[in-house]
Amino acid sequence: MTNTPKTICIVEDKDDLREALSMMIRLTDGYQMTGAFKNAEDAIHHIPDIHPAAVLMDINLPDASGIQCVVTLKSKFPDILFLMCTAYEDNDKIFSSLKAGASGYILKTDGPAKIVEALDELFAGGSPMSSSIARKVVASFSGLPAGNHLVQRLSDREEAVLHCLAKGLMNKEVADSLQISQGTVKKHIQHIYEKLHVNTRVEAVNLYLGRTK
Incomplete structure (x- = not known):
């Protein structure tokens, strides 16, 4: 019995890139393309009926921004x-996106393999981010108070995984760095979330940096 494909919609105003992303999803096992839209208005109108599992969202759209689109849809469909x-790396857009309800933030320049890896991580319960984006998020927490006792509950291996996450590494890069499998990395991350009482890697890194400052 095969697993049901995870449904994906794309919101991207550039025709060539929208088609390239759509083709990438169609050619990736485990995923199904269910809609591609060139602006926020079309996305807000059609996505409720499609109700995809996830949406790849651009920020710079011709009418309302991708961030506004996320705000509108996430408030009505919190499970999506x-x-x-996007191509944007500035802090305002990053944090506005996360505040709006986005679960991850990657750059178009990362390429198809990284985007698919980010989707895999997204569905595994993670918060995928490009390395440069993760570093900006990490830097924003640099003023946190030290001494979080929850982090002390982590095993040495779990803390090593969390240290890699704090450097902005994605799951495959963590696995390569620590010479363990991606499945083992996912298990460690799950245990980290449970021990720290958090739901995302941003929150986990937040606590970690609070301890190590």
């Missing part, structure tokens, strides 16, 4: 996952 896929 949103992954920002």
Whole structure:
């Protein structure tokens, strides 16, 4: 018995890129393309009927921004996952996206393999981010108070995994760095979330940096 494909919609105003992303999803096992839209208005109108599992969302759209689109849809459909896929790296857009309800933020320049890896991580319960984006998020927490006792509950291996996450590494990169499997990395991350009482890697890194400052 095969698993049901995870349904994906794309919101991207550039025709060539929208088609390239759509083709990437169609060619990836385990995923199904269910809609592609060139602006927020079309997305807000059609996505409720499609109700995809996740949406790849651009930010710079011709009418309302991708961030506004996420705000509108996430408030009505909190179960839909949103992954920002954009060219913007400035802090305001990053944090506005996360505040709006996006679960991850990656750059278009990362390429198809990274985007698919980010989707895999998204559905595994993670918050995928490009390395440069993760570093900006990490830097924003640099003023946190030290001494979080929850982090002390982690095993040495779990803390090593969390240290890699704090450097902005994605699951495959963590696995390569620590010479363990991606499945083992996912298990460690799950245990980290449970021990720290958090739901995302941003929150986990937040606590970690609070301890190590």
